[in-house]
Amino acid sequence: MVIRQRARLAEDKEVRRNAILDAAEKVYLGEGGRELNMAEVAVVAGLAKGTLYLYFPGKEELLLALHERHAEGYFKALGALLANPAPVNIDQILALVQKHMVEPPAFLPLASRCLGLMDQCLPEETAVTHAAHVGMALEQLGAALERRFPALIRGAGTTLLMQSYVLIVGLWQLLQKPKNYPNCQDRIEVRFLRRDYPSELDQALRALWLGYTEPRGGVPVATPQSATPVELP
Amino acid sequence: MVIRQRARLAEDKEVRRNAILDAAEKVYLGEGGRELNMAEVAVVAGLAKGTLYLYFPGKEELLLALHERHAEGYFKALGALLANPAPVNIDQILALVQKHMVEPPAFLPLASRCLGLMDQCLPEETAVTHAAHVGMALEQLGAALERRFPALIRGAGTTLLMQSYVLIVGLWQLLQKPKNYPNCQDRIEVRFLRRDYPSELDQALRALWLGYTEPRGGVPVATPQSATPVELP
Amino acid sequence: MVIRQRARLAEDKEVRRNAILDAAEKVYLGEGGRELNMAEVAVVAGLAKGTLYLYFPGKEELLLALHERHAEGYFKALGALLANPAPVNIDQILALVQKHMVEPPAFLPLASRCLGLMDQCLPEETAVTHAAHVGMALEQLGAALERRFPALIRGAGTTLLMQSYVLIVGLWQLLQKPKNYPNCQDRIEVRFLRRDYPSELDQALRALWLGYTEPRGGVPVATPQSATPVELP
Amino acid sequence: MVIRQRARLAEDKEVRRNAILDAAEKVYLGEGGRELNMAEVAVVAGLAKGTLYLYFPGKEELLLALHERHAEGYFKALGALLANPAPVNIDQILALVQKHMVEPPAFLPLASRCLGLMDQCLPEETAVTHAAHVGMALEQLGAALERRFPALIRGAGTTLLMQSYVLIVGLWQLLQKPKNYPNCQDRIEVRFLRRDYPSELDQALRALWLGYTEPRGGVPVATPQSATPVELP
DNA sequence: AATGAATGAGGTTTCATTCAT
DNA sequence: CATGAATGAAACCTCATTCAT
Numbered sequence: 001m002v003i004r005q006r007a008r009l010a011e012d013k014e015v016r017r018n019a020i021l022d023a024a025e026k027v028y029l030g031e032g033g034r035e036l037n038m039a040e041v042a043v044v045a046g047l048a049k050g051t052l053y054l055y056f057p058g059k060e061e062l063l064l065a066l067h068e069r070h071a072e073g074y075f076k077a078l079g080a081l082l083a084n085p086a087p088v089n090i091d092q093i094l095a096l097v098q099k100h101m102v103e104p105p106a107f108l109p110l111a112s113r114c115l116g117l118m119d120q121c122l123p124e125e126t127a128v129t130h131a132a133h134v135g136m137a138l139e140q141l142g143a144a145l146e147r148r149f150p151a152l153i154r155g156a157g158t159t160l161l162m163q164s165y166v167l168i169v170g171l172w173q174l175l176q177k178p179k180n181y182p183n184c185q186d187r188i189e190v191r192f193l194r195r196d197y198p199s200e201l202d203q204a205l206r207a208l209w210l211g212y213t214e215p216r217g218g219v220p221v222a223t224p225q226s227a228t229p230v231e232l233p
Numbered sequence: 234m235v236i237r238q239r240a241r242l243a244e245d246k247e248v249r250r251n252a253i254l255d256a257a258e259k260v261y262l263g264e265g266g267r268e269l270n271m272a273e274v275a276v277v278a279g280l281a282k283g284t285l286y287l288y289f290p291g292k293e294e295l296l297l298a299l300h301e302r303h304a305e306g307y308f309k310a311l312g313a314l315l316a317n318p319a320p321v322n323i324d325q326i327l328a329l330v331q332k333h334m335v336e337p338p339a340f341l342p343l344a345s346r347c348l349g350l351m352d353q354c355l356p357e358e359t360a361v362t363h364a365a366h367v368g369m370a371l372e373q374l375g376a377a378l379e380r381r382f383p384a385l386i387r388g389a390g391t392t393l394l395m396q397s398y399v400l401i402v403g404l405w406q407l408l409q410k411p412k413n414y415p416n417c418q419d420r421i422e423v424r425f426l427r428r429d430y431p432s433e434l435d436q437a438l439r440a441l442w443l444g445y446t447e448p449r450g451g452v453p454v455a456t457p458q459s460a461t462p463v464e465l466p
Numbered sequence: 467m468v469i470r471q472r473a474r475l476a477e478d479k480e481v482r483r484n485a486i487l488d489a490a491e492k493v494y495l496g497e498g499g500r501e502l503n504m505a506e507v508a509v510v511a512g513l514a515k516g517t518l519y520l521y522f523p524g525k526e527e528l529l530l531a532l533h534e535r536h537a538e539g540y541f542k543a544l545g546a547l548l549a550n551p552a553p554v555n556i557d558q559i560l561a562l563v564q565k566h567m568v569e570p571p572a573f574l575p576l577a578s579r580c581l582g583l584m585d586q587c588l589p590e591e592t593a594v595t596h597a598a599h600v601g602m603a604l605e606q607l608g609a610a611l612e613r614r615f616p617a618l619i620r621g622a623g624t625t626l627l628m629q630s631y632v633l634i635v636g637l638w639q640l641l642q643k644p645k646n647y648p649n650c651q652d653r654i655e656v657r658f659l660r661r662d663y664p665s666e667l668d669q670a671l672r673a674l675w676l677g678y679t680e681p682r683g684g685v686p687v688a689t690p691q692s693a694t695p696v697e698l699p
Numbered sequence: 700m701v702i703r704q705r706a707r708l709a710e711d712k713e714v715r716r717n718a719i720l721d722a723a724e725k726v727y728l729g730e731g732g733r734e735l736n737m738a739e740v741a742v743v744a745g746l747a748k749g750t751l752y753l754y755f756p757g758k759e760e761l762l763l764a765l766h767e768r769h770a771e772g773y774f775k776a777l778g779a780l781l782a783n784p785a786p787v788n789i790d791q792i793l794a795l796v797q798k799h800m801v802e803p804p805a806f807l808p809l810a811s812r813c814l815g816l817m818d819q820c821l822p823e824e825t826a827v828t829h830a831a832h833v834g835m836a837l838e839q840l841g842a843a844l845e846r847r848f849p850a851l852i853r854g855a856g857t858t859l860l861m862q863s864y865v866l867i868v869g870l871w872q873l874l875q876k877p878k879n880y881p882n883c884q885d886r887i888e889v890r891f892l893r894r895d896y897p898s899e900l901d902q903a904l905r906a907l908w909l910g911y912t913e914p915r916g917g918v919p920v921a922t923p924q925s926a927t928p929v930e931l932p
Numbered sequence: 933a934a935t936g937a938a939t940g941a942g943g944t945t946t947c948a949t950t951c952a953t
Numbered sequence: 954c955a956t957g958a959a960t961g962a963a964a965c966c967t968c969a970t971t972c973a974t
Contacts, residue, residue, distance in 0.1 A: 039963075115349070173349070503967090632865060640817065670862050749947090752945075757943080
């Protein structure tokens with residue numbers, strides 16, 4: 001399957017970039033847990049292997065981009081929710097997490113994979129770019145959060161988002177049931193695995209958000225190292 | 234062609250297994266972020282590559298074993314603390330986390346790596362064995378925890394430990410500062426990276442533990458899917 | 467997207483063709499020993515990659531054309547020298563070689579590269595065209611040579627030129643000192659490399675020319691396979 | 700075709716190395732003028748591609764090794780001839796050249812390819828090693844030559860060998876008839892190509908050797924740059 | 933005519949893993 | 954048991970060339 005169309009305009013390029021990400025996502029889901037295979041992505045995208053490298057410097061960047069595309073959906077939805085003047089409660093937040101992170105089958109594996117990338121020595125450009133993307137979104141959403149939940153002191157919004165993210169992904173990693181081995185339930189020792197991700201997550205996030213947003217239960221929040229003095233109202 | 238003395242007794246084997254783990258740890262720390270390299274481990278251990286596979290089925294199992302060795306230290310210490318009839322407070326717990334997880338330079342990278350392994354298709358034996366190891370320890374420690382903190386309802390002890398673990402590792406992954414690129418601080422976009430892991434972690438754990446152990450603030454805890462109450466000795 | 471003015475007239479085309487050759491030469495000299503890179507040539511020429519292929523069928527043809535442009539200078543100068551009724555001696559020939567082949571920094575690398583091309587399966591058109599260019603020049607110059615040096619029997623002029631060319635290029639290849647590794651001189655084994663190209667060449671050519679042009683030392687010269695005497699105008 | 704034997708002894712390794720060279724030679728000859736293809740070599744050698752790189756750092760080194768293996772045959776034969784106390788004449792030398800260089804179908808293409816390699820920036824180790832191999836052989840044989848031909852002054856033996864080599868390879872490059880295009884003879888312009896390599900070579904080498912070995916016709920020979928003062932007998 | 937995105941072949945490299953010795 | 958040569962898959966990379974625009 002040879003694509004002869006050329007993406008000449010920046011717009012077309014964006015389209016093709018997204019097509020590659022689509023292909024990568026399909027491949028990533030298809031391979032039950034195996035590593036993403038660039039050759040396969042190329043085939044699925046209907047492109048030559050070399051073409052992938054015109055759009056992404058390497059596999060890691062491709063994964064990060066895919067993850068960012070997913071995260072963006074979540075960020076946008078959360079931003080919209082927080083921008084809305086109607087009152088916001090935690091159930092809405094949880095529903096949003098459910099919809100954008102738990103349900104899409106690719107999100108959690110990808111997030112897990114990318115979180116694992118963070119502590120490897122990525123090329124500087126890659127690392128900083130990704131940190132910037134995520135960081136800025138988190139800061140903005142955190143600030144919006146603080147506006148909607150006055151119990152959150154300055155900086156606590158971003159903190160809360162970060163910790164939520166970590167719990168969402170980390171609990172999933174921990175409670176992942178290897179789908180390939182359904183009979184592993186038989187073993188008495190794995191009682192631990194029987195814990196159910198959705199309910200554990202629900203509970204964890206509720207605890208976390210209530211802890212931070214309850215009028216009085218609020219936990220003092222560490223401000224970023226470099227933060228200018230914080231005015232408490 | 235080095236013919237090393239053979240480990241015939243089970244005892245010798247244990248010694249050699251540990252020697253391999255020592256080598257792996259040394260290598261893992263040495264490589265700033267690179268993947269563990271089996272050839273290098275073999276060299277450092279003074280063994281041939283093939284010999285490693287007599288003691289560990291593969292690289293992943295080696296990593297998990299290394300991680301378990303570290304985790305065991307933490308589990309033992311926590312068990313001892315909880316077994317002690319003296320009153321326990323969160324500061325002691327945090328000190329323990331600090332000492333066994335944050336300070337040892339290998340713990341967090343390893344934990345991160347192993348958490349990332351969880352969602353890949355490990356051989357069943359491997360996955361279940363590891364889950365059993367960790368799971369049983371967490372259940373026991375969770376139960377002990379519940380005995381010391383009456384505010385914790387049944388099952389909340391293990392839940393609390395799991396969530397703590399996830400926060401400890403996940404926040405580290407998120408806030409890892411790429412050590413190779415000290416000048417990345419210059420970029421305005423990475424304000425996000427300036428957050429400080431130790432203080433974020435401290436705050437997160439405090440919130441979590443207080444939330445669960447406060448007499449009244451307790452969050453209702455989901456019990457494991459298997460409804461039957463679990464008796465731990 | 468640079469839309470350059472189009473070369474509509476044959477004259478313009480020739481100009482552009484030469485501009486490409488200029489660019490290629492610059493690139494070829496710039497890259498210390500690396501292969502000529504078409505993309506780079508295009509950039510230096512201020513053209514798109516594809517445009518190069520409107521003027522040259524491929525890289526090899528570009529190299530050959532570049533080489534021919536250089537060789538033409540040498541051929542012209544030699545032709546002029548031989549056309550001149552004044553007496554000719556070997557020193558003049560050697561000076562000419564020095565000036566047109568040894569001194570221009572691009573000549574020897576190019577000649578070496580093109581000589582190496584000869585035994586690869588070039589497209590027929592390419593091979594024959596180049597052979598024709600060079601061959602005709604050599605035949606004519608050889609004939610002129612024979613007129614000026616009566617000791618040369620028929621055919622020996624061209625033979626002499628060919629052998630000279632081979633020595634000029636071949637000795638250079640053999641005695642090339644890798645400029646990137648100045649410290650390779652330290653090794654005792656490379657005494658061989660210490661031989662000096664200019665003096666070896668001088669000696670070789672003198673021997674050759676004297677051997678052929680000395681009244682009596684003349685070596686009998688094989689005539690081309692095609693027995694028929696060749697009339698050159 | 701999977702070779703399961705392992706080369707454990709240095710001797711076995713040498714055998715396998717030679718097997719790879721055999722395969723490379725077969726491939727090199729098979730491909731009429733195309734570049735040596737490592738994958739194909741691996742297939743023909745019955746080895747995995749990766750295994751080639753256990754024996755040779757890269758393609759260029761493989762080619763050079765192949766060339767050296769051929770050259771060694773020539774060097775050995777020449778050494779034997781010169782060691783023999785019986786009188787030596789140029790016909791014997793020419794026969795040797797014919798047998799070891801002209802007739803084996805791989806020699807000249809390889810020599811041509813390797814000569815072309817010389818002016819590219821090879822890895823230092825590679826370049827120096829090869830120069831050392833060839834250089835030492837030439838120096839030794841040159842010295843032996845000088846002993847057998849008293850007309851050769853010091854250093855002239857090596858010089859003569861070098862110039863011979865250059866003529867052998869260079870004339871072949873120049874007079875190569877593209878075998879794939881037999882009909883190129885039809886063109887009037889390529890009269891030049893009709894010259895016959897064997898006879899041109901014979902003539903060139905005779906001239907060269909006579910020039911250097913004739914009692915009186917001897918051409919003064921440049922001594923290597925670093926040479927200690929030369930005693931003339 | 934000019935463009936440059938896309939191609940695709942293939943060299944290089946790395947490495948976990950296997951298995952004949 | 955121990956060895957390390959061999960495997961083979963895949964990432965990575967470079968580049969001449971093509972061809973839709």
